[in-house]
Amino acid sequence: MRLAADTITHVAILTTSNTKISVVVIISSYADGSAARGVFADETVTVGLTDGRKTRLRNVLIGCSDSYQGSNFDNVDGLLGLANTKHSFAAYAVEKFGRKFSYCLVDHLSNINATSYITFGGGASRNRVKLSGNARRTTLELQALTPFYAVKIRGISVDGKTLEIPMKVWDVTQGGGTILDSGTSLTYLTNPAYQTVMEALTMSVSKYPRVKLDAVPMDYCFNSTGFDATWVPKLILHFEDGARFEPHWNSYVIPVGGGVRCLGFLPARFPGVCVIGNIMQQKYFWEYDLTAKELSFAPSACS
Structure with missing residues (x-):
């Protein structure tokens, strides 16, 4: 999924820098049997905002896998953790931008130009997204x-x-x-x-x-x-x-x-x-x- 943003408070493009190493070996497993093995490290994540400015999220836990099994990881560049836990990316982002996040997923067989998105922050995304029915x-x-x-x-x-x-x-x-x-x-x-x-x-x-x-x-x-x-x-x-x-x-x-x-x-x-x-x-x-x-x-x- 490519990340996009709609307001000044929402997170857009992700990059990582200034690694502060705190390595832990991890094994992540999923209900369908997929699993990944690698390391976690504390990172500073730079995020772009919709007004062109950038800000940083410090001490974000980022994982790097060296092996995996199962279909969950086929044809993907990475996974963005949204779980309700203090270690997920969502936990860091909502504390910085407001305790909400939202997403909209296009049809999985849509034209390549159709883009799903995820945003972190307040309710402005609700005001700007086009709804075709009542919330x-x-x-x-x-x-x-x-x-x-x-x-x-x-x-x-x-x-x-x-x-x-x-x-x-x-x-x-x-x-x-x-x-x-x-x-x-x-x-x-x-x-x-x-x-x-x-x-x-x-x-x-x-x-x-x-x-x-x-x-x-x-x-x-x-x-x-x-x-x-x-x-x-x-x-x-x-x-x-x-x-x-x-x-x-x-x-x-x-x-x-x-x-x-x-x-x-x-x-x-x-x-x-x-x-x-x-x-x-x-x-x-x-x-x-x-x-x-x-x-x-x-x-x-x-x-």
Whole structure:
């Protein structure tokens, strides 16, 4: 992701200088089995602001990996840590620019000129980004599943019908829960939810020939020749406080190339957490207010 900025308080281009060595060997692992090994060191990070000035973030923990495994690191130049922990880049940036950050992710198959962005700072980004629908808000559960950003889901509906998913799937106290993760591509649902959601969505695409692709982790893919998007039912995630997230249908009936689409969910074991991945989040503006413990979101073309 290329970083961009919209106001004087927001971070833009990143460079590093003046290394103050404090080396620690690290191993980072992810839910999909990806892992990296390398070192951490304290760095001074120079950031450019939108008025042309620059400022510095001192003693930022920067990692340099010497080996990795898994698809999480394929075709990437680096990872920007946004976790809810004192060691992430987000922790340093929000303390400097205000305890909010926001991002907007374009479609993963967009033209190369389409740019996703992330900003750190106050609410000016909300005023300047073009929204294509009303903003909605829900509570951020910052202490429920640290270092992740947890939200309280109460259910999922498909085509206006609430699916029969056990409430324990969403309940942290019973081994469940849900997080938003911009670092995970696909959306993971623990088995009790996964089976129910897949059954509901499969019915809408069952008229198309099923395809098995070895390089694609998703279970259900199909030949989308003659595909009619009007057959795709609306999927809605319902939050406990009444907010609703309505992802674009293209974010859960995902084109993977060669005239093939796949249902964009992966199964996870229960007990365990559900993960709303970045493809499901695309074409939405997301703002994390760490002081108010509030998540705001609205559909947007990210321009």
